Amino acid sequence: MASNHLYDGLLSGRESSTHCLLDVPGGRSWSYAELVALSGQLANLLRAEGVAPGDRIAVQVQKSAEAIALYLATVRAGAVFLPLNNAYTRAEVAYFLEDAEPAVFVCGSERVDEFEGVEARVYSLDGDGGGSLIEAAADQSEAFDSVARGPRDLVAILYTSGTTGLSKGAMLSHDNLLSNALTLVDYWQFDGDDVLLHALPIFHTHGLFVATHIILAVGGSMIFLARFDIDAMIAQLSRATSMMGVPTFYTRLLADARFERELVAHMRLFISGSAPMLAETHIQFEERTGQRILERYGMTETNMNTSNPYHGERRVGSVGFPLPGVDILISNPENGAELPAGETGMIEVRGPNVFLGYWRKPEKTALELRDNGFFISGDLGRIDDDGYVYIVGREKDLIISGGYNIYPKQIETEIDALDGVLESAVFGVAHADLGEAVAAVVVPLAGNELDPEQLVASLQASLARFKLPRKVFVLDELPRNAMGKVQKNQLRERYG
């Protein structure tokens, strides 16, 4: 049988295992064999649709076991998976469909009508597994010989916004994903007895690759929650051995009196990432549970770069050491020259985890990915004498809210296009639950009055709800420096 680098690397030898892969509380439980069988039917359906190696399968669906089967089917068919946040509006999705030209687009039943007339073949898949996709696959054979794919072949495109406001598709190869998963399995000591409490969305690196791949690679199980729900988390923790989350998961758990030492005394590992965790959260967590959260650092373009150790000191405020096989250097953000040990500058990353480049944007790729293989992260940091990496800020203009990345430029562009607006500045302000929240300052055109509430309402057609400003301030002018650049730091200080 031909080799499919990622699929075989993750699942080889386990395709007929009756061990539980996914347990959906309130729903059913799926063994490896059952999920693999469904992925075979879906892969046959994709083939029947004429999907060829390298074709894109765009997916905007609720979290479900069937969605994971569709992901595996895409990998097996040699195609390219393109997951999209369910919160994206019709307008946002239209951009991705135009840019990526997928052969197939799968969305929730309620959205199918909105996408009538798009080039792709449209199927529906709902959170309960209903919809036309699974119906159409039901007649297909479960047996499927995976299409041969090598380590450097493209397997996924994940869009990340840019500071210019235009989303770029990060192209990830079979080996980007497999090498990182296998490294993490080792580093975090996962094995087949692990039961991971999985409450993350599966349209991002964290929930789809980091969490799911690790479990597949070791033959472990996941308790698969459709979303983070505090009652479900408290109810399921007793059955889990490990959990992964963004800092908001941990602050919400800590805010609940039921989250106490005995509830999690059996847990082997709590991992956090995607956004900075406050020292205060680390400390409270340790006081409450006697355990220290393991914090790690990653990006869509690179998967995971650094991690605190499993054994050894997990340092509060640090994202740990470069993972085995990953090189990190700190450079001068002005000229790219490598800085001496201990100095703060741009974090650059090189390794088998670093992506292939941006989809159909060679000029953007050239700006961020050096010829020598180092990717310029946009994060500012330093490495201490013991080798621990610290992220101290971001050079890129980015808000991370509840683990979702929000690029101010996209919101500013939409606000500036509204009637009566001269210009705007969007920035992040500290938020107890989400880490950061979106705030906007808007300057009206001379002679116009702006109503903040109405302004936010006008943005709803174009922007996903999580990107909408939670506070809007109307000002006569934006603070600028001598170069004419808007002083967002001042705005953050004044309105934070």
Ligand code: MCA
């Ligand atoms: C939901 N809302 C949000 C967010 N999520 N607003 C700002 N930021 C958010 N993250 C808004 C909704 O639009 C809605 O607004 C209201 O909050 C309630 O929505 P709901 O869905 O009920 O929210 P929630 O369940 O409380 O969700 C919050 C959450 C969720 C649990 C923190 O956002 C989440 O699961 N985040 C994880 C994101 C993640 O996986 N990131 C990894 C990226 P309205 O009422 O107006 O409709 S991968 C990555 O970053 C790298 C590679 C890495 O290192 O991992």
Ligand code: AMP
């Ligand atoms: P994304 O574009 O969704 O891949 O988000 C990647 C960004 O999330 C990184 O460039 C960092 O700015 C941020 N990030 C991820 N993990 C951490 C962490 N543990 N601490 C601070 N920032 C993080």
